[in-house]
Amino acid sequence: MKRLLFVDDEPNLLAGLRRMLRSERNEWEMEFAEGGEEALSKLQSHRADVVISDMRMPRMDGAEFLNEVQQRQPATARICLSGFSDGGLIMRGLGSIHQYLNKPCESGHLIQTVRNILQAAAGLPAELHERLCALKCLPVAQLTLQHLKEVLAQDAPCLQEVGQLANLDLGLSCRLLQLVHSGFFGTPRHVESVEDACRLLGIAKLRKLVELPDVFSSQELDQQWLARLGRAADRLSRRAFSLAKENGLSPRECDYARLAGILYGLPELACAACGWPEVVNESGLFLIRLWGLPNQVVDPELAPAAQVALALDEGEYDASATR
């Protein structure tokens, strides 16, 4: 049985969750802790698959607690369930929080989110699952990161330039989509593109984000390969978009096709980032669910969009991005 650990300083909230999740009691084993310290001591005796924590708590706050969990049990999925929080607190937790849910959160949404993550994890080798959970961020090409910092250091940076830069890097694109698509900085937003994500975050936040250690980082990976992967994702997303348009799909579906194109290379990058020798396709789906990336690209109801993207000439993709 999968174990869930809920942490909040408000006992009534924990009790409410317990009652509300009663229907799931046969599937999940649920624990509740009234603070970070209590939760950590509970984790010592039993490991948890998913930790769901409040942000604003007395003594140990959510960011501190989740950072600690990441250190001790990297294989846990770490979800935040909180009301408004100030930016600083969230920024500190960006390296360890996988997904951010805003209070009040519909029970159905919470259950679905956890279920999706657990489902996607089931198809992964345990070791890879643990490495993916431990991942603080996806690698970003050194040159791109440097360039991004330079652009943001200008007096009046052009958001379009930032968007174009991000478009050419898969790691950067994924992180930006994650930040906007999950509720880190307000209500979760559906975005059509990486440029949109940049615009929604705004220059001030982007400037803060590039200075943080665990938000965007470059790794010891083949830089040329990273750059190729980024270019391929860009090309693929354009291709998917225009194909979707040609096939007369709705504007929304066209957007999903574009996003599917971007995320197509995600398994490759994810496996490389955690040093896994071969590409496991399921790792992409897992990260999408864990990070709360646009889920629609793998939503069976939106199959046409996904299919358009997946039906692309794979030969072209492989040729452009091989390790």
Next chain:
Amino acid sequence: MMTVGSLAESDRARAAELLAMRQRTIYERTDRLFAGLLIFEWLLAIVFALLISPHTWIGETSSLHIHVLAAVFLGALLVSFPLWLVRNQPGHSATRNAVACAQMLMSSLLIHTSGGRIETHFHIFGSLAFLGFYRDWKVFVPATLVIVTDHWLRGTFYPLSVFGVAEQGSWRWLEHGAWIVFCDFFLIQSALQSQAEMRQIAEHEAQLESNNLAQLRAERERFRLAFENAPIGMALLSPNGRFESVNEVMSDLVGYGPDELKGMQMEQLLEAGAEIRAESREFRLSRKGGQGIWVLGSLSRCAEFSIAQIVDLSQRKQAEQALQQAQKLESVGLLAGGIAHEINTPIQYIGDNLRFLRDSFQELQPVLVAHSGAEPASLLGEEIPESIEHSLQGVARVASIVRSMKDYSQTGGREMLPANVNELIENALIISRSEWECVARVETDLQDDLPEPSCDRGEMGQVILNLLINASHANQEKYAGTGELGSISIRTRGLGPEVEIRIQDSGTGIPLHLRERIFEPFFTTKEVGRGTGQGLAVAQAAILRHKGRLQLDSEPGEGSVFSIYLPTLKAEVGP
């Protein structure tokens, strides 16, 4: 020393004037001296006559000597005319000449009454010297002529009375005349020199005067320029508070022209309760047309006039107000953030518990129905599930209100980010529900795929909220007490490079003459406590900051339409 040639024409005239004044003073003073002297001499002549030959004997009869009579009557005759002139025409040359003749004749009289004693002739030189007091050489001419003529006539016909001897030496009068002319020569020299010096002094004085005058004029000009060009409003007032002169800033400040102000009192410009004092203080002035403005002013009273100094504070007050408003909004925002967090937690567990109740009840319902009579069937079947459902709806509504408040609680850096305007409108409607619910039906016609303009969400939310509240107030004013409901319709459209937000009410409308003024800060038509007069001013300023515009169409009695146009700079994304 200045020379005459260097004097300007005006200075020369002034020098002549000064000289004439000085001369006149001397002439008049000397006239008065001589008046006294003549009277004194007359009395002296009588005394001499009485002492030296008071009586004369002819036989048995003794009579008063002719000398005494001469001294009394002739003396009086001599003195009376010049005295009359001194009294009636002091300083005139005629007076001087008459005085000179009288003085010389007085000498003759003395000589005569003393029986022609040669020593008495020295009196003549004394008289001449005394005439020198006039510093006018011309007086010596009649004086000399008179005394010489007197010597000649008396020396010829009555030598005893002038030379004291009966023998008639026919040329002796000439010798005396020559001595007199000899004396005149020096006296005239002295008089001329004195005149020349006086003239020089007068010229010097005139020049000094004109220099001082020029300096005075320059000084005056400087003060005038300082007054005219002062960056603050300045006015000179008469002691009774009437405007005498004002500078341009002042007349701009109060809205009246300088000529209009001239007939007005300072008090007329003060708003009720305002006071202007010697020390600087802030108060309100009432401009032409009744508009009030904040100023800093003082009124300094001098002996002959008062100076009012006024500084326009309206800009500063506006900035202060804006700052206050911003601070208020910020603290409200901070508070809203905290409150939202606090409320969200209980909402979470109230919702969770309600859902648990609902699910549990569903499970338990068949059991409960089986164990109870027919009576509570409706309770178990309908009332309880319904009450739970209603509670859930209520929680959902609270949650949506708190979510809407988020727009007004942006505490971080205010940044222009793409915003869903429809969402802003829906949130504003939720927040302001209590304002419009009872006065208007709200219809929304929001375009689905509306482009997203870059907005400061908090600020634009505030703008929409202000306009909504205004629309509600306009409706309330019209429909209050009629039992009818007005309407507010809100429409959004993407129009090319702009997004249009149209907020239409069916309220009282805005009369033509107020359409400009409603955008002024502090202008309000609402009763005290209802509006600060800041709403539209803040809205317009915010929209301008967003590079947009605010348009107003209004039909008095029918309603108003406020349209906001915001530019959308959305970059075309895609292939």
